[in-house]
Amino acid sequence: GESVGLHLPTLSVQEGDNSIINCAYSNSASDYFIWYKQESGKGPQFIIDIRSNMDKRQGQRVTVLLNKTVKHLSLQIAATQPGDSAVYFCAEKKGYSTLTFGKGTMLLVSP
Amino acid sequence: GEEVAQTPKHLVRGEGQKAKLYCAPIKGHSYVFWYQQVLKNEFKFLISFQNENVFDETGMPKERFSAKCLPNSPCSLEIQATKLEDSAVYFCASSQWSRRASSYNEQFFGPGTRLTVL
Numbered sequence: 449g450e451s452v453g454l455h456l457p458t459l460s461v462q463e464g465d466n467s468i469i470n471c472a473y474s475n476s477a478s479d480y481f482i483w484y485k486q487e488s489g490k491g492p493q494f495i496i497d498i499r500s501n502m503d504k505r506q507g508q509r510v511t512v513l514l515n516k517t518v519k520h521l522s523l524q525i526a527a528t529q530p531g532d533s534a535v536y537f538c539a540e541k542k543g544y545s546t547l548t549f550g551k552g553t554m555l556l557v558s559p
Numbered sequence: 560g561e562e563v564a565q566t567p568k569h570l571v572r573g574e575g576q577k578a579k580l581y582c583a584p585i586k587g588h589s590y591v592f593w594y595q596q597v598l599k600n601e602f603k604f605l606i607s608f609q610n611e612n613v614f615d616e617t618g619m620p621k622e623r624f625s626a627k628c629l630p631n632s633p634c635s636l637e638i639q640a641t642k643l644e645d646s647a648v649y650f651c652a653s654s655q656w657s658r659r660a661s662s663y664n665e666q667f668f669g670p671g672t673r674l675t676v677l
Contacts, residue, residue, distance in 0.1 A: 456599070456600075480664065482665065482666075484668075486599075490670060490671075491563075491650050491652075491668035491669050491670050491671050492602075492650070492652075492668045493668070494665050494666075494667065497664070497665060535599060537601075537602070545615075546592075546604050546607060546615050546617070546618075547592070547604070547666060548604070549594075549601055549602040550601070551600070551601055552599070552600070552601070
């Protein structure tokens with residue numbers, strides 16, 4: 449959902465569940481997308497990226513799906529662990545342009 | 560180095576004072592970016608450099624903010640006459656050129672500098 453003021457959209461899951469975090473991006477011409485994880489008090493950490501000529505990319509326990517028709521990006525985390533608790537940001541860019549970040553989603557994993 | 564380094568970690572300034580933040584990009588990275596993050600929300604892009612040249616400054620508040628990346632020195636972001644609304648965490652990121660993509664790609668972020676303006 450939309451974030452208002454200080455309130456981030458939050459996804460709460462149990463340890464071991466699969467998590468899906470969604471992002472709607474704004475520029476249909478964007479050709480590069482990234483997911484970042486930000487833990488409390490730290491800078492964003494790269495998770496996975498995908499180019500616009502792909503619709504799916506897999507990493508270790510993470511999968512990014514890109515649906516250009518509806519300008520939607522998702523991050524799937526398999527077997528979520530407490531260490532996955534963080535705020536997740538998607539970002540997009542086109543060519544030389546600046547990376548544009550979306551609103552974050554907080555993931556809370558309970559043991 | 561192999562990580563983006565930012566100093567100081569915390570900075571407290573009275574309203575109207577100057578603040579200067581530093582960033583050492585990863586060795587070999589030619590792009591440097593500055594972002595402002597207020598209250599763990601979205602990242603507001605401020606300015607980027609390609610080596611010592613300004614690459615994109617569309618997010619930079621021109622009146623009080625300035626930035627430099629000089630050869631053999633850390634990059635810096637300076638805020639003259641700080642205001643309460645400048646309180647935020649300022650992140651620096653660096654990136655390298657991708658010949659395959661004909662662009663820069665993944666940005667590596669530093670740990671940030673928390674600026675508190677009282």
